[in-house]
Amino acid sequence: MVDNQSAADILNxxxxxxxxxxxxxxxALAHPARRxxxxxxxxxxxxxxxxxxxxxxxxxxxSKHVKVLERARLVHRRIVGRSHLCRVExxxxxxxxxxxxxxxxxxxxxxxxxxxxxxxxxxxxRDTPQTPLxxxxxx
Amino acid sequence: MVDNQSAADILNxxxxxxxxxxxxxxxALAHPARRxxxxxxxxxxxxxxxxxxxxxxxxxxxSKHVKVLERARLVHRRIVGRSHLCRVExxxxxxxxxxxxxxxxxxxxxxxxxxxxxxxxxxxxRDTPQTPLxxxxxx
DNA sequence: AAAATCTGAAACCACATGGTTGACAATCAA
DNA sequence: TTGATTGTCAACCATGTGGTTTCAGATTTT
Numbered sequence: 001m002v003d004n005q006s007a008a009d010i011l012n013x014x015x016x017x018x019x020x021x022x023x024x025x026x027x028a029l030a031h032p033a034r035r036x037x038x039x040x041x042x043x044x045x046x047x048x049x050x051x052x053x054x055x056x057x058x059x060x061x062x063s064k065h066v067k068v069l070e071r072a073r074l075v076h077r078r079i080v081g082r083s084h085l086c087r088v089e090x091x092x093x094x095x096x097x098x099x100x101x102x103x104x105x106x107x108x109x110x111x112x113x114x115x116x117x118x119x120x121x122x123x124x125x126r127d128t129p130q131t132p133l134x135x136x137x138x139x
Numbered sequence: 140m141v142d143n144q145s146a147a148d149i150l151n152x153x154x155x156x157x158x159x160x161x162x163x164x165x166x167a168l169a170h171p172a173r174r175x176x177x178x179x180x181x182x183x184x185x186x187x188x189x190x191x192x193x194x195x196x197x198x199x200x201x202s203k204h205v206k207v208l209e210r211a212r213l214v215h216r217r218i219v220g221r222s223h224l225c226r227v228e229x230x231x232x233x234x235x236x237x238x239x240x241x242x243x244x245x246x247x248x249x250x251x252x253x254x255x256x257x258x259x260x261x262x263x264x265r266d267t268p269q270t271p272l273x274x275x276x277x278x
Numbered sequence: 279a280a281a282a283t284c285t286g287a288a289a290c291c292a293c294a295t296g297g298t299t300g301a302c303a304a305t306c307a308a
Numbered sequence: 309t310t311g312a313t314t315g316t317c318a319a320c321c322a323t324g325t326g327g328t329t330t331c332a333g334a335t336t337t338t
Contacts, residue, residue, distance in 0.1 A: 018171045026169035029239075031326085032157045042245055049284065061327055063285070068325095082284045082335040090246050097243045100168075100236040106181055107229050170296085187315065200297055202315070207295095221305040221314045 021073075025096040028072035033057070034065050038074065038088065047083040160212075164235040167211035172196065173204050177213065177227065186222040 028034055037051050052062035066086060069075035073092035078085045167173055176190050191201035205225060208214035212231035217224045 019174075022174070023169055023171065026165045030162055030165035030169055032162065033326095035158075035161070038242065042242070043249065047284080057326090058328060059285080060287085060329085064326075079285095084285070088246050088249075090243065093239065093243050093246065097236070097239040100232065100239055103177065103181070104229065104232050104236045107227050107232065110182065110227075111229060172296095188313080196296090197298060198315075199299085199317085203296075223315070 021092065022096060022099060024068075024072040025074065025092050028068050028074055029096070031065065031068075033062070034069055037062075037065060037069060041075065041086060041088045045078075045085045045087045047085050049083075051086065160231065161235060161238060163207075163211040164213065164231050167207050167213055168235070170204065170207075172201070173208055176201075176204060176208060180214065180225060180227045184217075184224045184226045186224050190225065 029038075033055055036055065040046055040051055040054070048059070048063055048066060051066060052059050055062050055065075066075060066077070070077060073089055075086050076089045078087070168177075172194050175194065179185055179190055179193070187198070187202055187205060190205060191198050194201050194204075205214060205216070209216060212228055214225050215228045217226070
């Protein structure tokens with residue numbers, strides 16, 4: 001059941017941090033028009049016309065942006081009559097937020113640790129100035 | 140000083156939620172290879188070769204990905220000798236995380252409010268099924 | 279029934295993105 | 309000096325993205 005190809009796929013998957021879900025969410029958030037749409041939907045449902053109106057682009061363009069948000073599961077569409085009502089879907093956003101927050105916290109801990117380490121190294125250098133401590137002259 | 144063009148630009152800016160910084164950060168996070176690079180840099184500094192090694196792509200391709208992370212201010216590069224040492228830069232990440240978290244919290248509050256509202260509507264609809272309620276609060 | 283409205287789909291275009299290869303510069307090690 | 313390591317740059321290519329216009333379908337309104 002596990003041939004070479006799929007084994008390579010698994011490795012690739014692991015090392016490459018593949019997550020099509022995160023791909024789609026972050027890509028969706030990377031465009032100002034789509035963030036504007038999310039902002040429009042922050043408080044109330046809205047149909048496509050209402051969403052497209054403030055955007056300075058054609059209707060089909062705005063519609064495509066909404067589709068991108070839908071693919072990322074950031075927006076859900078409910079068709080009632082000829083009106084397509086959109087609302088925010090929180091789950092995907094929460095996952096992206098968790099990914100970001102976990103990394104941020106990890107790096108924050110590291111920064112604290114590194115700062116302490118650097119302080120320690122500087123203090124030690126004042127005592128025994130032997131090794132020139134190469135990381136001093138960065139930007 | 141404020142002609143029509145720049146006034147339109149300002150409006151566009153406001154309604155479109157423009158933030159090239161967020162554009163760059165989210166776009167940088169939207170590719171699995173770049174998230175993998177960030178993961179490699181989670182604990183230690185690394186030079187480009189070390190970053191490129193686990194990625195299944197050519198060296199220049201990996202180098203481009205690092206450049207994207209640099210443009211987004213997610214990674215900082217320090218050149219020592221022929222080695223380009225990269226480390227994570229926390230500030231841009233923190234801003235993106237704050238943006239996401241603020242929206243997530245806002246929507247979370249709204250979901251609670253909406254859930255209550257929907258329950259209320261369902262109960263009311265069982266009593267008097269009249270209008271399907273298109274959008275009560277139109278701007 | 280007829281007209282207006284809301285939306286989707288398709289065709290098209292300009293440009294960005296993600297990948298390759300090959301040549302080249304700089305640095306370190308022998 | 310020779311050679312290996314590290315990384316950049318330019319050219320090129322395939323595909324994706326973001327925008328337009330045009331046409332057609334479904335739905336509401338008159």
